[in-house]
Amino acid sequence: xxxxxxxxxxxxxxxxxxxxxxxxDLVARGHDVHVITRKRQPCGLTRGxxxxxxxxxxxxxxxxxxxxxxxxxxxxxxxxxxxxxxxxAEENLNWIAITMHLARAFHAAGGRRLVGxxxxxxxxxxxxxxxxxxxNEADTPIAPGHLYGVAKDATRKTLEAYAKTTGxxxxxxxxxxxxxxxxxxxRFVRSIISNLRARKRASCxxxxxxxxxxxxxxxxxxxxxxxxxxxxxxxxxxxxxxRTLAEVAITIGELMGRSELIGLGDIPARSGEPHRLVADTxxxxxxxxxxxxxxxxxxxxxxxxxxxxxxxxxxxx
Amino acid sequence: xxxxxxxxxxxxxxxxxxxxxxxxDLVARGHDVHVITRKRQPCGLTRGxxxxxxxxxxxxxxxxxxxxxxxxxxxxxxxxxxxxxxxxAEENLNWIAITMHLARAFHAAGGRRLVGxxxxxxxxxxxxxxxxxxxNEADTPIAPGHLYGVAKDATRKTLEAYAKTTGxxxxxxxxxxxxxxxxxxxRFVRSIISNLRARKRASCxxxxxxxxxxxxxxxxxxxxxxxxxxxxxxxxxxxxxxRTLAEVAITIGELMGRSELIGLGDIPARSGEPHRLVADTxxxxxxxxxxxxxxxxxxxxxxxxxxxxxxxxxxxx
Numbered sequence: 001x002x003x004x005x006x007x008x009x010x011x012x013x014x015x016x017x018x019x020x021x022x023x024x025d026l027v028a029r030g031h032d033v034h035v036i037t038r039k040r041q042p043c044g045l046t047r048g049x050x051x052x053x054x055x056x057x058x059x060x061x062x063x064x065x066x067x068x069x070x071x072x073x074x075x076x077x078x079x080x081x082x083x084x085x086x087x088x089a090e091e092n093l094n095w096i097a098i099t100m101h102l103a104r105a106f107h108a109a110g111g112r113r114l115v116g117x118x119x120x121x122x123x124x125x126x127x128x129x130x131x132x133x134x135x136n137e138a139d140t141p142i143a144p145g146h147l148y149g150v151a152k153d154a155t156r157k158t159l160e161a162y163a164k165t166t167g168x169x170x171x172x173x174x175x176x177x178x179x180x181x182x183x184x185x186x187r188f189v190r191s192i193i194s195n196l197r198a199r200k201r202a203s204c205x206x207x208x209x210x211x212x213x214x215x216x217x218x219x220x221x222x223x224x225x226x227x228x229x230x231x232x233x234x235x236x237x238x239x240x241x242x243r244t245l246a247e248v249a250i251t252i253g254e255l256m257g258r259s260e261l262i263g264l265g266d267i268p269a270r271s272g273e274p275h276r277l278v279a280d281t282x283x284x285x286x287x288x289x290x291x292x293x294x295x296x297x298x299x300x301x302x303x304x305x306x307x308x309x310x311x312x313x314x315x316x317x
Numbered sequence: 318x319x320x321x322x323x324x325x326x327x328x329x330x331x332x333x334x335x336x337x338x339x340x341x342d343l344v345a346r347g348h349d350v351h352v353i354t355r356k357r358q359p360c361g362l363t364r365g366x367x368x369x370x371x372x373x374x375x376x377x378x379x380x381x382x383x384x385x386x387x388x389x390x391x392x393x394x395x396x397x398x399x400x401x402x403x404x405x406a407e408e409n410l411n412w413i414a415i416t417m418h419l420a421r422a423f424h425a426a427g428g429r430r431l432v433g434x435x436x437x438x439x440x441x442x443x444x445x446x447x448x449x450x451x452x453n454e455a456d457t458p459i460a461p462g463h464l465y466g467v468a469k470d471a472t473r474k475t476l477e478a479y480a481k482t483t484g485x486x487x488x489x490x491x492x493x494x495x496x497x498x499x500x501x502x503x504r505f506v507r508s509i510i511s512n513l514r515a516r517k518r519a520s521c522x523x524x525x526x527x528x529x530x531x532x533x534x535x536x537x538x539x540x541x542x543x544x545x546x547x548x549x550x551x552x553x554x555x556x557x558x559x560r561t562l563a564e565v566a567i568t569i570g571e572l573m574g575r576s577e578l579i580g581l582g583d584i585p586a587r588s589g590e591p592h593r594l595v596a597d598t599x600x601x602x603x604x605x606x607x608x609x610x611x612x613x614x615x616x617x618x619x620x621x622x623x624x625x626x627x628x629x630x631x632x633x634x
Contacts, residue, residue, distance in 0.1 A: 090424075090483070092475075092479075093479060094418075096414070097417040101410075101414060104407055104410055147478040147479060147482045150475055150477075150478035151478070154413075154474050155471070158409075158467055158468055161461075161468070165407075165464045
């Protein structure tokens with residue numbers, strides 16, 4: 001438990017893949033954490049938080065919750081996240097609208113610090129500099145290629161100007177690539193583990209793309225650290241480590257003792273994907289002061305253990 | 318009456334300074350024009366349009382109106398416009414939210430073409446190139462300095478990506494400086510006319526700033542032309558003519574025969590204002606094919622006549 005004063009924190013998306021870990025971390029630090037959720041979704045990680053059953057799209061009820069609770073901090077994670085769908089989903093527009101109303105309700109109720117969830121998809125993935133250097137919050141050009149990234153970028157720019165106008169404190173986390181045992185079963189890490197668990201061949205592309213992977217628990221903890229810090233503006237949330245997809249697949253194979261089932265090159269590489277997307281993590285590590293507790297291998301091992309223990313492998317998302 | 322097919326057009330902000338002229342123009346061209354408005358505000362210019370009494374913030378009712386009418390065209394002009402206030406008003410966030418819901422409702426009901434109202438305040442007013450050349454839709458950097466411009470820019474970017482994703486046709490008008498006899502009485506043109514009408518001295522700054530002025534009727538007609546065209550993306554709406562504020566003031570003095578009351582330099586120039594903001598109008602004149610019917614002097618004269626006729630000079634806005 002930290003010795004910082006106890007803050008009243010409102011979290012949206014607090015039952016999601018990242019949110020549950022952020023909530024667990026904030027509760028563990030002794031803060032008064034409230035989670036806005038439509039349905040009460042019981043989850044071990046969010047124990048200790050108070051659930052507020054409100055539809056985020058219900059502007060009136062949202063204002064009431066803020067007026068009643070008067071949170072000092074708002075961690076806004078809720079957004080459209082359905083696997084594959086989110087890139088172009090019309091719901092991105094709804095989430096912009098919801099975020100606008102949330103920000104106003106938070107400010108009107110005396111809120112102090114707002115942290116929102118952005119994405120590495122805000123950066124210009126075609127920028128030549130990214131072939132050799134990491135995505136930097138200040139220097140890498142912003143040019144999102146999908147509706148999702150555009151919507152996130154538009155939200156950030158507006159909240160930044162709103163914060164400047166109103167005196168709100170505002171930070172924006174740009175999340176890179178995450179993995180978790182509970183992620184959608186078609187996602188890279190989980191699908192490989194699931195295949196190997198079933199002693200099936202995991203057919204992959206050659207996997208030469210370089211990405212920045214971070215476990216959802218570390219992403220959640222990084223969000224919690226950012227929320228409790230005084231850092232403003234955009235902050236990358238990633239490991240800062242460049243790994244090829246092949247490397248990740250091979251590591252899973254090794255850890256599970258089933259390397260022979262990793263089928264690199266079985267399927268062609270998807271065209272149009274950026275070669276290299278890695279976070280410059282200096283802001284996160286130096287300014288926010290966040291560093292993960294566990295190594296990448298330990299985190300992968302954790303996912304493998306949890307998925308091996310399951311009787312059935314049904315995705316929650 | 319034109320020979321183009323009759324379109325079903327929904328207009329928001331159709332009773333506003335620009336909207337009433339756009340509506341008049343669209344009605345005159347024989348289209349089926351519907352104006353969404355909270356209160357029925359009678360106005361000679363909007364005769365011939367059908368009024369839909371709905372609160373734009375009422376998402377549910379908005380969806381119903383679109384489903385019932387199934388408009389092919391949406392001209393979305395409504396936004397926060399209170400003089401002086403709009404630059405930093407929190408309502409800018411609400412208008413983003415409303416616009417997101419409008420776009421989705423329009424698309425869901427089979428809408429084809431959406432035109433939104435942007436602003437010259439989306440451009441980077443500190444760009445050195447603007448000292449000698451006009452704001453160009455493709456080349457002038459975008460870097461809005463106020464919440465208003467940021468909100469408009471965020472809206473445009475999102476709608477552009479949304480249009481690309483859904484197949485909607487989308488254009489965005491960047492409005493420069495307008496004048497009208499009905500504009501807020503503290504605005505430049507009207508305040509000078511009002512002073513001279515009352516035989517009072519119109520105290521101005523030296524007026525060296527260069528601006529692009531267009532009468533609201535021409536702005537409205539340009540919007541109508543853009544809506545009925547097939548031009549996509551950002552289009553400046555302005556005259557393309559560079560005029561100093563001093564020149565505008567002097568012209569009003571001449572037209573009213575009271576030049577001696579123009580007090581240029583009576584008050585100091587406001588600091589931080591850009592020196593020169595003029596529209597590159599090639600897209601509007603060549604691609605959209607719009608050119609105003611009346612000269613700047615004729616339009617100023619029209620305002621003067623209308624304001625001289627009035628018994629009292631009360632602003633409508």
